[in-house]
Amino acid sequence: MGIPAGPAVLSWSRLKRLLGSYGTWRPPSAAPERCRAAVGSRLRPDRALHTARPRCRQVPLTCERYGLRRLPFGRLSRQDVGFFQGLMPGRASTDPEELKQSNVDWLKSVRGCSELLLKPKTAAEVSQVLRYCHERNLAVNPQGGNTGLVGGSVPVFDEIILSTALMNQIISFDPVSGILVCQAGCILEKLNEFLEERGFIMPLDLGAKGSCHIGGNVATNAGGLRLLRYGSLRGTVLGLEVVLADGTVLDCLASLRKDNTGYDLKQLFIGSEGTLGVITAVSILCPQKPKAVSLAFLGCQDFSRVQETFTTCRAMLGEILSAYEFMDEKCMELVEKHLGLSNPVRGSPFYVLIETSGSNSTHDEEKLNSFLEQAMTAGLVTDGTVAVDDKKIKTLWSLRERITEALTHDGCVYKYDISLPVGKLYDLVTDMRARLGQRAKNVVGYGHMGDGNLHLNITAESYSHSLLDAIEPFVYEWTARYNGSISAEHGLGFKKKQFIQYSKPNEAVFLMQHFKAMLDPKGILNPYKTLPYSP
Amino acid sequence: MGIPAGPAVLSWSRLKRLLGSYGTWRPPSAAPERCRAAVGSRLRPDRALHTARPRCRQVPLTCERYGLRRLPFGRLSRQDVGFFQGLMPGRASTDPEELKQSNVDWLKSVRGCSELLLKPKTAAEVSQVLRYCHERNLAVNPQGGNTGLVGGSVPVFDEIILSTALMNQIISFDPVSGILVCQAGCILEKLNEFLEERGFIMPLDLGAKGSCHIGGNVATNAGGLRLLRYGSLRGTVLGLEVVLADGTVLDCLASLRKDNTGYDLKQLFIGSEGTLGVITAVSILCPQKPKAVSLAFLGCQDFSRVQETFTTCRAMLGEILSAYEFMDEKCMELVEKHLGLSNPVRGSPFYVLIETSGSNSTHDEEKLNSFLEQAMTAGLVTDGTVAVDDKKIKTLWSLRERITEALTHDGCVYKYDISLPVGKLYDLVTDMRARLGQRAKNVVGYGHMGDGNLHLNITAESYSHSLLDAIEPFVYEWTARYNGSISAEHGLGFKKKQFIQYSKPNEAVFLMQHFKAMLDPKGILNPYKTLPYSP
Incomplete structure (x- = not known):
């Protein structure tokens, strides 16, 4: 299989030298330039990213709202559109109405301006799409059910949206082992219904189950309501089929409970939010349906x-x-x-x-x-x-x-998804409430007690810069003080990527950047997400 | 922290070009040269690697028995020994008696000729050791309890043995969350005793519990007897502290049940058999002791x-x-x-x-x-x-x-650790027994039924080349035909690394080799193990 030569991958030591010593490295803080002559943003560029707006207003373009600079990817040409329409007739859409939905997240908090929505049906098609995009240096935004809460599932600029919506086939189910193999676009609730008829259930459950895709669940390492009992996807996912940035299909779709032959590559893709590869199929261990x-x-x-x-x-x-x-x-x-x-x-x-x-x-x-x-x-x-x-x-x-739904009706929502030692879990809510006083409409806390996972949400009538200043970086510093995680289960996506250093040491962030550079040297897969800086 | 410049890391695409196209690539099959004028081996070089010898005989040197070529690492000098003895007085041993034990595996099947045994007490010491070895291009064999069954825990040539034996401190235990944090050299059984006094147990249990170290368990992704109930280490290990080949300390020792901030780096080290980094501490979720x-x-x-x-x-x-x-x-x-x-x-x-x-x-x-x-x-x-x-x-x-112990008394043992669909589990034993007939003394099958894991063992009075020819590649082809794994829980180590392609596609092996080259560009960490070829 021909692999087009990309830019040379940086060695880790060279990367470190380029970025300076560990002690002094920080995510880039200079105000980014705007990509187009556009609506001026009154928000600070790398702040206010995790707020949701009341549903009635038009969602501003993310790139304009936050004054971001577009990375030098290729621009979609008529020839490109022609190629994709030839590759998958009727499933390469440029229809503005259809794109409208896919460009905006569920919270109506971020919006991209993609002009092409692709709906492949097979890993082979995904491979052809990515190989072409890799050659043409076109950025791609993989999208499942678009139910994420951190802006990871929609484009930031004009990335091509690669939807798993039509990859919705169940491949196999073994009632002896309880192992299900299915395509990435299967909806979680549908899978659960399929399994219940056979005396099993999915090992995860979450509020978005009616819309979310299993591929998206795995790509974001979704937690949810059953984690306490059945453990995380890192234990229950047994195999993955992933298409890499250059179109290589990585078939690690094992249906075995145990396999110690080499490094467990699939783990790198679980929770990578589509930045390292596109998950096209999943093998997962399903527990028996409780009687x-x-x-x-x-x-x-x-x-x-x-x-x-x-x-x-x-x-x-x-x-x-x-x-x-x-x-x-x-x-x-x-x-x-x-x-x-x-x-x-x-x-x-x-x-x-x-x-x-x-x-x-x-x-x-x-x-x-x-x-x-x-x-x-x-x-x-x-x-x-x-x-x-x-x-x-x-x-x-x-x-x-x-x-979550009720909160979106309460006004502008500032959302935080925090892991903390159980004993400290609610102190953050109490401290935040005392700190904000009348400036917040509501400060609420709920979550998965058994997993040490707090969902802290603050609502206000409208977005306020001074309110945000009162919340951040206080909330992250508070969390870091108790060795918590600033994202327990939602991921970093677009909204939280700048805050990774509150929960991960610089050495770890460097290593992640190096994995990204190795697997996706042109950075075409879900750019502007997960990591604060891609070399 | 200064990082000595290593050889440039190969980009993945360059690596692929070097090694040829996917379709035709095979592990190198040319007979390797011998490293020294030595005892001639009557065994085929890359075969007979998983047999154990009866305990009474002297174990031949692995490098001589299999006629292997030593990679061009530095040779240990008097200055080197002086450096280590200065770094850790009394814990850098060149005593032949002490080295004798550490050079041979538990099965008495493989033996190295290391001349230096280091016993660091802290991650900082491990870091200093590896930084020095990286600079001097000295190969290192990380060693836990030395209970592995695939020759991963002892040197193949003269690698320095880096033992975790004195890294045996419990760092913390939280009785609310059940999260234990400890150094890598803690013995599994001791940890379990510590936890039982507090109403908890370790989430894994195996026959070697009296000797094996938790760091080794994690490095080999040990399965064992409780996996059916508590899941694999990929779900229960919450954090790791790892020292990389160049001495960088990667502190991902989180004590949180959920943390979705970036890629889950620790997973790459779980099951990497000491080839990507040295695990120095572990954070693990422990279940309550059943009443x-x-x-x-x-x-x-x-x-x-x-x-x-x-x-x-x-x-x-x-x-x-x-x-x-x-x-x-x-x-x-x-x-x-x-x-x-x-x-x-x-x-x-x-x-x-x-x-x-x-x-x-x-x-x-x-x-x-x-x-x-x-x-x-x-x-x-x-x-x-x-x-x-x-x-x-x-x-x-x-x-x-x-x-396992009884088998070592029965003669020369040919050991196989196979994952298969449960319905096929014993067919392999039956087929093998019929195939070998009188040539084998005993063909036995046992294992973890609930995990689809068969331990197939064949004994004979003495090693026989023709018997091995009758077993292999039949056993691997049989396993591959049913999409099984040729190593369910033992790992690949030294003995099985050549057979990885029976369970993993070439794309995956390439990617693993690239991870290895990126994290350990000089290849000093546990060389000759896990992967069939290191660029």
Whole structure:
């Protein structure tokens, strides 16, 4: 297979010399130039990137809003469009209406100006697309269900959008091992439905399941609601098929639970947000569908009781505990106010949602009852409700799953997705609330307690520069002080890439940049994302 | 930090051009030259690498036995030894007796001729050692507990042995999250004892637990007996501290369950067998100690019943199933004959060992009893015994755990560690037995049924070239035909590196070679291991 020669890859030592010594290296901070004569931005260029705007307004172009400089990629020509239309007739769209949707993220917070949307059906087509783009130096934005929260899934400038929407075939499922092999564009919820009919479930679940693609889930290392029980995708993904920047197809689509033959290449693509390769197929280990599921929705009087309830239920529910989520009362007010949902347990500053999944409903019920009795007797929880039927379980879950949606109706949202030691989890919310006072409309905290994952969200009537100054870098410094992560599960995408150094040492960032330079020497794959600087 | 300039790293595309096109590339097959005037080898150079010799004989030097050519690394000088003795007084040994042990693997199958054994206590010392070796172009063999089965843990020539034996400190343990942080040289069993006192256990367990180091476990991505329940190290290892070939310390020792800030660099070092960096500390998520453990040791009349028993118990035991191991009657004969152990269940062609771990002994017992009743009624198992007390549990486990040891007493052992679809697992043993007939003393199969992992072992009175010809490449071709892995959990090390292409496509091998060239441009880290060819 012919590989067009790209720019020479920098050796790591040379890269380090170019960028200076570890101690003094910082992400470039000079204000970037604008790409076009355009609307002036009143926002600081590398700030305000993680805010979502109320849905009613027109979303400004990202490149204009943040005054970014376009990298010197090729410009899409008529000949290029002709090539793609010849390659995949009817699936290479330049229709402005269709592009409109794919250019904007779900939060309506960032917008690109791509003029071409490609919908390949096979890895071979993806390979042909990338080989051509690599030769022509055309930038590419891989896109799954476009449900990301950090602007990773839409173009920043005019990158060609490479959608996995038509790569939606299930390749195989083995009911003995529980291993599913499917194309990257399969929708998570559809896969789960397919599996449930066969007595299995997907090992991950998240609010966006109705739209998100499994390829996007893997590319962003999505966490979600089942991680506590079934672990991360790094353990459950068994194989990947990936197309590299130069069109090389890397077939590591093993369907084996164990394989220690050489370095585990697939891991590099899990969580790389489409910057190192395009995932075209996934092999994943699926757990058996639990025979019994129950859900307890409980109120706690303070956060220390939320914590103690967690350690108590972990000890008493043991192997059947499958989720432990928490949310503060402000979250519940917002889902009631903006979405009209009804909170069945009132008057508590905190709520927790505990799910059990097991193989014997009698045993599970006994364990849950013992735990609830203990928690009530010890004063850990003051009120609550328990659901065992599907409909009520779904209703209770929606209280937690739809908080993100409710927030988008509350105004301009400043979103943070933080990992912290469990004991520190809510202190950040309290400190932030005290710090912002009346300047914020709402400061709310919720998240995956069992994983030490806090979703901190701040809303205001409109974007305010001084409010952002009060939040940042305070929130990142606070997180770094406790060795937390500034992105637990959302990834860095476009919005958080400048802040990676709060959670990763310079040596690690250098190494990542070197991997990027090695695998994608022209930098055509999802540019402007994940890393603060690409050599 | 000063980085000495190494040879320029090859770009991937250049590497591919150098090595030829994908379609025609093969691992170099020309017979390698011998390094010294030495004992002639009657074995083919790249074959017979995975056999273990009976313990009574002297182990030949690997380089002589296989007629290998030493790569052009620097030779250890008196000045070098002086430098290391100054750096770590009393911990830089040239004592032949001490070196004798470290030069030979546990199986007594391969032997190096290192003249220096270093025992650093900190990552800073490892960094100084590697920086010096990198400058001086001295090859280094990282060594943990030296319990590996593929010759990855001992030198092939005169590589300096860098032992983690004195890096045995526990750094922290958080009883809320269950996250343990410790140095690489901590012995697995000691860690487990430490955790058990605090109500937790290590997420992995293996026969070598009394000697193996956690750093070595991670470097080889050890599987073992608990993988079925707690998943692989790729999910449970949360962070690593690694020293790179040039002495750079990469601190990714996070203690967070979730962290999506950039590429997950630590994954590249998990399973890289010390060829990309030296792991100096590990952060790992530990499960709670189960309140109740029980073990069933059962006899099955054929392998289809072993399989059906597995699917039945997985469905009925669900979340409390923590191990499902199988072994054939030949295995049991060998542990009885060579180790004097007693098999409590006789007269079955197959035996299975089923472990449950749960939080409620009454519930677990009920589940286990229901399953046993069902399995007996359906004729899946014919006889068996159940243990709930620690002593009997350990006795039963030793029947399975000590098979490897029993085999070493049976003669020359040809060892294979194969992943296959569960339905095909034992067919390879049957086919091999039929193929070899009287030429083999014993052909035995055992392993981790739940993980699709077969340990196929063939014994003979002495090494025989024609026997090896009958086994290979048949065993690898058979495995590749069913998309299996030629190394499920043992790794490739020195013995299997030439066979990687049976389980990985050329594109993947190329990429691995490129990672190696990038991270260790001089190739000083554990040379002659893991990859078939290093540019």
